């Protein structure tokens with residue numbers, strides 16, 4: 287079984303699923319009030335990679351990721367634009383799925399929306415009030431973190447030191463600055479729901495605990511998200527489950543930051559670049575490769591240089607796919623290893639990739655093995671060892687598919703006009719008609735392709 291760094295234990299441990307042969311995963315999803323940024327792209331790709339890999343190994347993965355469609359930021363944007371909250375959430379949820387589809391991220395098995403679970407959240411808050419773990423303030427209901435003995439487990443700090451480091455509290459009703467809102471009483475003209483404790487809306491931390499337990503059940507396997515969610519969001523989700531006596535996530539995993547220009551990607555740093563912008567200018571597969579080339583817990587630097595480098599690397603794999611006429615895998619569907627016929631060359635590659643992936647999702651080592659295999663497959667083919675080369679190339683393609691990296695070698699993947707221009711250019715070059723070949727290259731460039739000369743002829747990729 288795969289070993290992952292568990293943020294609650296502070297060490298790499300084997301994933302120990304509740305049900306044999308199955309893995310249940312909850313990933314905190316987006317708050318849909320703006321275009322997704324680069325960090326969201328990494329967030330989606332890292333956990334898509336884990337999901338694909340576990341599925342490839344034959345596990346039945348149930349993957350749930352929510353959509354937060356009620357939040358202060360949504361209300362603020364709706365106010366600023368003089369439109370309804372529904373319009374904001376519909377617009378930005380559509381942008382979210384567009385970006386994730388472009389990245390080849392498989393859709394979750396369930397995408398619960400917070401606004402569809404308000405009744406269950408109210409019921410949970412009522413139970414916490416009945417247990418005296420929650421209390422009422424002027425502006426809503428709060429959770430008393432001192433009632434959870436191991437509060438601070440995910441933060442890696444005991445309650446006392448968290449309390450010492452907490453911001454000065456502006457709400458004088460709260461017992462501790464660490465206490466968090468379960469329910470926010472309605473302010474004027476805000477979306478609200480009626481409840482036994484007055485009209486209002488639930489807090490974010492309550493949303494995820496209700497939806498994860500509701501859809502995956504007590505004691506589900508893995509709760510994941512970005513490092514920025516570890517504390518307080520995940521700590522507070524967990525605190526509510528603990529207070530209710532319900533076994534929560536068996537494992538916790540968190541991924542690292544996206545850096546832009548050496549700084550942590552954040553809107554407040556004014557270095558916000560939307561994922562939507564990036565995908566309009568780049569082959570989405572290059573961003574996946576860029577993410578795969580870093581360990582998920584390390585920061586990654588996203589810059590024109592690192593993206594261009596990933597594009598060049600991807601072009602090498604695409605050229606291999608063209609040379610060996612490999613089918614494009616890793617589309618909408620998730621690949622399964624049992625469907626692959628491995629020969630000796632291929633099995634050795636698979637075992638190397640597997641060892642890396644099972645060791646805390648070491649994708650950089652897995653990707654390095656794939657590039658070494660590409661070099662070896664080309665060398666074998668050059669030497670005339672066609673059968674072994676073809677077998678290794680097919681295994682490489684299967685492993686890329688397992689990581690969600692779709693190689694485009696089949697010319698039918700190109701549109702008919704692009705394919706015609708590529709073929710004409712190759713014919714012109716074969717006849718040494720350089721000026722004609724250059725005209726076809728210009729036509730391809732005008733259609734938005736970067737044109738390169740691969741071992742098998744013209745290779746095109748998106749600019």
Ligand SMILES: [Zn+2]
Nearest residue numbers: 314315494519
């Ligand atoms: Zn969450």
